[in-house]
Amino acid sequence: MKETIVQLKRGEKGIIKEFSTEAIPLKFQEVGCLPGNEVRLIQFSPFKDLVYLTVNDSHFAIRTETAALIEISRIK
């Protein structure tokens, strides 16, 4: 089964896998959402429309729809 950032629970980490360029805006890649980087999920926003992550030493929130396009492999 494909796992994406959204499947992580609070505090869990994963490594970003390859993704299709089309779906992920360049800006996310520029702040560090790139294949091979480690991402940690900190919090979902109250109605789950945003996810709050840290990746590449940055802390930021992106929309859940977008996060659901970023595949990861979970780190146990």
Next chain:
Amino acid sequence: MGKQLNVALIGNPNTGKTSVFNQLTGLNQKVGNYPGVTVEKKEGKCKLSNGQFAHIVDLPGTYSLNATSPDEKIVADLLLQKRNESYPDVAVIVADVENLKRNLLLLTQIKDLNIPTILAINMADTMKRKGISVDLQQMEEKLHARVVLLSARSGKGMAELKGLIQDYDKLSSESCVQFTDIDPVYFEAQKKKFHGENLYKRWLNTVLENGSLKQEDEDQITSVQFENKSETEIKRLQQKETILRYLFINQLLKDSYKRDPALAEDFRSRVDKILTHRIFGYVIFFLIMLLVFQSIYNWSSYPMDLIDQLFTQMAEWVDNTLPEGALTSLISEGIIPGIGGIVIFVPQIAFLFLFISLLEESGYMSRVVFLMDKIMRRFGLNGKSVVPLISGTACAIPAIMATRSIDDWKERLITILITPFITCSARLPVYLIIIALVIPENSFLGMNLQGLTLMGLYILGFLTAVFSGYILNKMLKLKSRLFFISEMPAYKLPLLKNIVYTVIEKTKSFVVGAGKIILAISVVLWFLASNGPGEEFRNAKNIVQKNEQNQQLTEEDMANAIASYKLRHSYIGIIGHTIEPVIRPLGYDWKIGIALISSLAAREVFVGTLATVYSVGSEEEETIKNRMMKETDAVTGKKIFNFATGISLLLYYAFAMQCISTLAVVKRETNSWKWPVIQLVFMTGFAYVVSMVAYQLLK
């Protein structure tokens, strides 16, 4: 002296560029702990140790030169126009020491433009606490740039930075990555075609033209471009470029940047688990707001009364001391009450600015963005709209400018259009005085009823804003690009110095700004009120004394009766009576009408205007509040500031577009007269109807 030395401060959002700018230039531009504080180019001068002046430019923050929002585009534009007179001779990349990796991405891009570059690693004061160490020498070698550790808060490293700027001709302008590796064949061909030109600049032009911002300022982009590449291909290359740059950066930092994992306890994440919690998050937010309104009300009533009395005494003193005459009465009846009508609100305004700057400096603002995004989206807005909406409680003008950090044009436009509904500090004076007059001082559930009413008005403004957003979202046929990213900055202990400075500065400019307007208005008003065209004005004394009904009046009442008869027949009285029929249905008399008109210039002069008008119309000096309380309606004989009229006025000011400067800013930001006109017509029309209904129902 030759050409001026241009220095541009460039960097990611919230890395302290403006703090560095302020240190260098001695100016005081706005600093805040959230991304997107600076949204326009700011310029200043800095004296170097050799006596030369450097021209410093502060820019909005950006993650890369591939701009997507209007504030980021300012940076890209500056760097792509070599002929621009502030095209930088030196780029100072201000980076956050905790986040070097991401900050260096931008640096490698700037280097590719062959601009001499200095890397200023800011916030060096936090390094020890976070267990960070940096090998500067190694970095300098690999980046081909000078590197300096800086703390804009303490001023450490500033002298060194100035020294590097001074010796700018020794800086390297060599690039540090070979970006053409992403498509060697293609770029080799381009190199031949555009002989000697900077290829990265060419590439950026292609990219930006392809991107979403192409509709504006097309002329600035050189028309000859690369051989056509499809959009998907460009995107693919951009990704490759980003990866390439990060590859270089990771390699570099692996050796030269160390972070002690034991000290990486993540304070931010732990606090955020509570502050952004789906229940506690909202509870905390609500409690903070409640505290703000209660304190604005409770803590400042005492100084407020004091100021009111002070101004009354001052007017009395002038009246008694200076020789009688036109000038004396201009001062005691026009200027002093008018200015008093503004100064009286200084305590509240100061509290308001205090709370806003605490919210901004602590980093809490971005958490509110996170909490509110979903709710905002339902109304066609964006979580980031929260920032303008909160800073709109100070003033709509900077708030509308702050929308520049919203990427999506539709969401940005809606935010611009609804921001004026937010209760700004200029409405506060109107609300406060009217609430004091018509809402009883009782307490309700242990809370001050007047304070609750005030909070109610803020909530009303907010709900109206959001609801209009909903309607606009349905109506506007604009394509929307759903894409959102919001940084969550580290929490910072607000710097006392900054806070105190901001509060004093903002309060001062409130008083001075409004003071100038009221000074002008009160002179005009006083003139119009103390002169009249006809016999009735000149002979007021005889006419009133002859009137049968007035025979038994005491001397004092008689004097007042004459004064108000005169006022009724002065120029202002005549103007007022002409417009009275329009505002009667709302429960206002002509004096309020005059105040409504003059407060189009700025809402806060409403009280000052009334103070002047009332002051001319009566013989003794009194506090503004007492005077308003005593005022009776010439037609109905009832108190003017009764409950119905009071509520009607509150609603009118809540909704009406009573601010010319805001309209001007909306015109500038939307680049058309269409939107400000729509705003004016709809908001004021809506205000009129609502106030009328309210008055007629409550009367």
